[in-house]
Amino acid sequence: MTDAELPGRVPVLIAGGGPVGLTCAALLAGHGVPSLVIEADPSYCSGSRAICISRRSLEILAWAGAEQAMRGKSLPWTGGRSYWRDREVLHFQMPHEPAQRFAPMVNIQQFYVERFVDEALDRKLAQVAWSHRVTSVRQDAEGVQVGIEGPAGAATIRAWLVACDGGRSTVRERLGLALEGTQYEGRYVIVDIEQKTQRPVERLAWFDPPSNPGSTLLMHRQPDDVWRIDYQLGDDEDAQAALEPANIVPRIQSHLDMIGEREPWRMLWASMYNAKCLTLPDYRSGRVLFAGDAAHLVPIFGVRGLNSGLDDAGNLAWKLAAVLQGRASDSLLASYTAERLQATHENLAYGAKSTEFMAPPDFAFTLMRDAVLRLALYEPRVRPLINPRQSAPIAYTGSPLNGPEQGRWTSVLAAPGKPAPEALVRGARGEFHLTQCFGRGFVGLVFGSAGDAARAEQVPGFTLVQLPDSADALGQARERYGVASADALVVVRPDGYVFGRWDRIDLDAARAELNQRGVRL
Template identity: 40%
Template structure:
């Protein structure tokens, strides 16, 4: 019998709540096969559940825990993640709490040798990067899920086994009241880097696990500095290694520092070791304020992914599917994109609108994304934590030259997480005018947000549907309206958004059209996950229908 720890976790700033176990129907003798079960109530599992609920898909979420994660963990959320979190309803709460930022500094021998300014313009509702501890994000997502009658959260329920069949999957669950079997049409494994489901199936990731270990330490301290990324290379107290500092809400600062090769995690987390090293870093930067440790952990940089995220009726997402180096804030931010990509495709399949081919593109698109991220992140990882003597010589040469030679300084770029471009997706239109555009988001790219009148934004009007962005100063052609109505009558969620002087979205100065290189009659077709799958200089009804069917996996 599984008994979860119900003692609230200690924190100097966050009040942990316990979510009680409730007896499920299966332990009362009632059984059924649910459409979707998600294992894991972390940020990725919860976003997936909320995304599915937007399409009216009921979801059961299984969690062995009875409280949110221990420690700050993921703390930096990108603009793209904020756009996704806006769709599931927590972006405003995030904005009220998080620390937005856009600048990062690399420091060597007390000198700033590189500064990166992430791009931001008047059309961006969200800042490029936003700092907030993971506990708060999970709390906001849980509270949002609790408001949704389509989502059932089952706390204190540990997965003991899983079996995948051709038409369904079964979970063996242990609880404080005994064991039961849970059946579902589709099982989503969002149970993290140590995924029980991945282990039970005997699946192995491909990629590299770097030898360098880092300590994460959260301390409560008053340091009156701006919110920026601070990276210190080869400091006197930790020669050859790297230290990162991030400011968080509630007076918390995150310190990441690299360990010597032969030091064990147990040695690194011993109080004397932690206190000595944290104080050495504070002394180096001239901070004399008192501090208190809140949480600490040890991690290794890994760049690995499953080669396929779909295994019969089991689908992997987030850290259960891939493990990415934290340099460049890739973990949770990549997982949110997984969740958004998966949810609409699975929902369309369950509704009988999409085909199995549509769902398989979740794996092909997101595995490709993970592989590209790994290739990019590995460059940053090899610079931050050189894996061998050759990379260390190269890194040390860059450090030395950076004091006087500007041309090497861009090598400090940490390659921040960015939204993936599905330019090779099988869901993109086979025939459109993509190549004729000189601006705007191309096939496979996410939409660019646009600031509208009255402090309104384009993304404020996007829902759980395909969207046609149609630019015109005239009446929308009847054939286009009829085509959209016909598609809607077949159950396809599709909405028309018109842009122009006298349209739903007023574009009197032509700013919207200029950003999208659009003329009267131009159009963009946008998938439910806000990625463009077709665009035309002049749209016809037949072109629109063909592109929709292609995007639903019904194309040739």
């Protein structure tokens, strides 16, 4: 898009063309809402950056139209190994099964995620203006007035503004808002190298390895024969000098030699990182909404950064679309902060624990960490303490948007506020996963009172997915959704979270409960 094509007004302006901003645009388009993404850089990012994409994020990216591209390029993995010096102290596996739609985690460079979502955008509803940046943000009774600077000069756009412009958010700064929390001192050099390998795709971690004594080192295989290597710097090492190839190459070579990787290699990219546990206290300021790193900064350990940002986009897009289209009151947006701030606090708590183990902030933490690693050599019960606790969907406990739970249910997995469980079922066209039904409007999962085959049908406000016993051949749906009665209704939100459960099929009751929460179907 050229400067001459920039509109003076657009329903939603998204600042930041990274994975979160582009995904937000794609999801808004899926709900019929036009948006414009502006990105300061001329194209996709360089370097691997965020590399681990969770199962939940893969579902969201599928809603954005990137499922097949992600499947074709990413490297799935299910577990990892940790070593103390040169001895294994942990081999962990994430929950997974052959019938699941996606692996628990995949590795892929961030620039591929950006490219795949961008290429899938509906250009009638979502445009991207590269090499454009926000210069000013002003709010008045009519909304937000955003100053834009591009190659041909300045422009002004009126819109609802979604700030996805990263940890150094210009939008946040222009509004005088500040992140709150803790920043850790430990620094990591992150490096991409190209080298062929036959190793399986796993998360690999070393504590005090002989190749880099006193350091912690992480390795992840990436597509295109790329290793992502992160290693900790000592407190006395100069940050600028640490990024010089003359200092990086010997450390990488030493570790590759130690683990027996003998193929030739070359360095592609390097940067530096230190862990931060920071968040805004509110993700809404008038008609400005914050998502991803603009809203919160989460440590990389446990890979909650980009994954939490994609969850922000999934949560926000349908709510903002409903408000703009007159299908919900403005108060619905309060649930965005309520739910995603709760998720951030949980992610920060896990991230802080992982950071203090990976990069101990003082002598006491170092002493405790080393004691755990020594004990883990001989005591299996200690080993779970080393587990990095990978990213997982957050249950929105106590959300103002949670509906009722009427009747008796045998499982809490699908209680209101929980991410709707996956299940493999059968329909007239063969097997399908329930998560394939989510991502657009409200879905009613109808158990019991249906024909001989599962089918989906549209009723006002809902897409109904009929699930008679003949469709649930593996028994996954009834078990995971906790269905105890002959007939039951589970209503799932557009972002794949359970709204409410009824031990009877009563769409009018579900519609009334949604209306009470400001959602009109």
